[in-house]
Amino acid sequence: MKQYGNVYLIAAISIIGGGLFGFDISSMSAIIAGQGYLCYFNQGPKPCSGPSANTQGGITASMAGGSWLASLFSGFLSDALGRKKTIMVGAVIWVVGCIIVCSAQNIPQLIVGRIINGLCVGICSAQVPVYIAELAPPTKRGRLIGAQQWAITWGIMIMFYISYGSSFINGPAAFRVPWALQMIPAIVLFFGMMILPESPRWLASKDRWEECEQVLVLVHGHGDPHSPWVAREFREIKEWLEIERQSKQISYLTLFTPRYINRTHIGLFTQIWSQLTGMNVMMYYITYVFTMANIQGNNLLVSSSIQYVINVVMTIPALIWIDRIGRRPTLLVGAALMATWLFINAGILGGMGVYQPEGVHNIKEAKVLVTGAASKVVIACSYLFVASYAPTWGPVSWIYPPELYPNQLRGKAVAFATSGNWAFNFALGYFVPPAFENITWKTYVVFGVFCVAMFIHVYFMFPETAGKPLEEVNEMFETPPPGGLKYIGTPAWKTKNYYSTSARMEHGELLEKRLDDEQSPERKESA
Structure with a gap:
């Protein structure tokens, strides 16, 4: 089959793997407030009150639990099968998970399906950045890897509006239809990967030098085997691979040797901090936040959807300028801005909010109600938070880790770093509903402090x-x-x-x- 070497086409197809994560985020955030979902999976004493806060946290977090497990073993899978085939395996797993989720008869089946979906997201989120990093030229690498975050934002927005449209359907079809439609991008990803080349650095690690050079000619030489850039890239890959092979056998333990421990901690914390920004609050549970701002009904879903549009639009500046501006300034500015909006929201909800022991508008996790000008400030700061995250920590958290490691260690190292993302995604997905229920506005203070800590960490260590x-x-x-x-x-x-x-x-x-x-x-x- 003919293969295509245009780096933008390579990125456009492979980042669909990131889009799958986006589909999951908004399908949950839009559906968990819908009557079809609340009535079908009801656990409360009242009809259509939905799962308990702990159960909902578990349902949401189950996908991240599967992603954590898969991201760890994706390094071995990627090193054995290659970056390209590993991504294709992930696409197949996603389709299986969607079939189970959309046919869920009860909460346990729903959780099992989401765990299987998580296996795909863990594999693709770890290995798509590696695949792109090993194919992209240095001056476009950040833009192309960062496009994975853009795919996530598109997945979030598209799926939210599909879920919103489905909310007008009566009965379980309101959530079954959007969950079934999630299969389509995975099918496109599987067949699209067939026309793309394998990573030249992976081919080199398997001593498939002729194929490695052919890929470099295709992607970087635009078909010219005498391209000076191809010659230099091929030589550098060969030289560094020879040096790396002087080391002992590569394993996860290698990441913790003195030679690599600093890079390991930087890559891991890049992913951990991206979760501790508090973006989970804004994405998975935005309906809770806007309910506390006294928005309900269709207005709740429409107001929530605006942040998804902001997320898509504000990721574009990063794709254009991230390589020119650099990683450090982007991360520092993002952390400072996000801390500002989080502390303002905490102050508004804590100082002007009225405690509602029974919840707000039938959302039991929303325990504080603000009205008037205060509610407008909460909404505005929520939008500004997303606008600050989208061009900074969103894309850079995927761009940065693959750049830190040598060729033979990259697959495992990025898998380990990404496992930190999913471990904290799991923890926060489970933590946020009970947090809103028990410590209310102080939830924002927790994430604001994390943003201050990450600013200091980035300045001195990244x-x-x-x-x-x-x-x-x-x-x-x-x-x-x-x-x-x-x-x-x-x-x-x-x-x-x-x-x-x-x-x-x-x-x-x-x-x-x-x-x-x-x-x-x-x-x-x-x-």
Whole structure:
């Protein structure tokens, strides 16, 4: 079958795997407030009161539980089968999960189906960024990997409106129809991946050098086998692979050796902090938040949907400028802005809210009611929060981890980092409904404090990786300048973005000189 090497086409097809996660988020956020869902899965003493807060937390979190498990073993699967086939396996698993979910007769079956859906999301969310990172040119890498977050936002918005339209259907079909339609993008992903090439770096790790070079010619050389860029990329892959093979056998334990522990902690916390921003509150449970702002009925769903449109639109600036601006400034600005909106909402709900012991508008988890100008501030800050997350932590949390690791470790390392995302996604999905019910507005304070902590952490520990070939990022950690610590490299706040052509050429010449000068037996032994 003919394969296509256009990097934008490669990204457009593979990021559908991220879109599946988006479909799940909004299908739950729109459906959990619908009468069809509340009546069918009712556990309360009153009719159509829905599952209990703990049960709903478990239903929501079950997908993340499956994702956590799958993201861990996806590294082994990816290293064995290849990045491309692993993503295709994930697509098949998603279809199976959707069949079980849309036919759910009770809560246990619903949870089982969502766990299976989670297996797909865990695999694709870990390996799609790896696949794109290993194929994309350095100056477009951030944009192309970040497109996964854009796919998530599109999935959220499309599925929300499908769920909203289905809410006018009477009975269980109100939730069965949108859950069944989730199969369509997975089918497109499976067949679309057939026309895409395999990762050249994975092919190199299997000593399939001829195929590796063919992919580089197809993707980077645009069919020209004599392209200087292809020659340099092929040489760098070969040189670094030889160095890596001097190391012991790669396993998850390798991530915790002195050589890699710093990178492991950075990649892991990139994903953990992306969850601790509080975005889960805004996405999974936005209907609870707007209910506390005294919005109900159709107005509740329409008002909630605006944030999904904001999420899609505000991710675009990141795709355009993320490589030029860099990773560090984007993360720092995002953390500061999100902390601001979270603390304002906490202050409004805590200072002007009226406690409602029985819940607000039949939503028992919504225990505080604000009206008038205060409710408008809560809604505005919720929108501003999404507008701050969308171009910052949303895309960068997927872009950054794949850039940190050497070729042979990348699949497992990104899988481990992504497992942190899903572990905390699971915990927060379970935590938020009881949190709103028990500590009400203080839930916002918790997430605001996390945003302050992540700002400090990023400033001191997260180096800039934008504009550097993956092998150069590895060199940045392996060979620190004078004053830098071994395996930590240049202090994070002193690292630079090599986006511009002149900067990349200058840095590339220095790198080539070091590679020529430093390939001594002593260096290879230390590697």
